[in-house]
Amino acid sequence: NAGVTQTPKFQVLKTGQSMTLQCAQDMNHNSMYWYRQDPGMGLRLIYYSASEGTTDKGEVPNGYNVSRLNKREFSLRLESAAPSQTSVYFCASSENGQGAHGYTFGSGTRLTVV
């Protein structure tokens, strides 16, 4: 099925460990996004990529890095995980940054840092 695929779906990390969350879309979308969702906080933008070859910080970028590997893939890396990074992470994409046709979300990665 066409859409946004995130891996892994669940992950438990120890404080200080690193990991990369993977995201791939097969809709030929130009723009991609990483969000975190915490209870009572709604969605918060971590990083986004308006087009292949560009990345920019969102609202809460500290502790994260991203790579737009190609037009399809946009990964999120935690270099040294902290308990405050326990969250549900969503990747999204849109045809273009203006999103007039909406945004397509993946099913999420549920990350726990202990």
Add this chain to the structure above:
Amino acid sequence: GNSVTQMEGPVTLSEEAFLTINCTYTATGYPSLFWYVQYPGEGLQLLLKATKADDKGSNKGFEATYRKETTSFHLEKGSVQVSDSAVYFCALASGGSYIPTFGRGTSLIVHP
């Protein structure tokens, strides 16, 4: 900057009741407006959208009308079902910005 304000939840209704979830926005230019739905354990799914003033978006019995004069995009459904229980997000995309703006989400609980 852009912002979206939606009513706080949870909204609790009985099956077949009428639903309204309020959403107001501030934005530069002429934004596109969206409602997304998130079922438990899943990602957000686009429910409906409207791209210009007075447009009505509709899907699965849900409707919302783009009201430029009141900067609102309220979500309505005439008769809710238990299966509509989810979190609903109002959002906007404004020309010139690559960053969509989402509301905090409103939880809907429908009892049989």
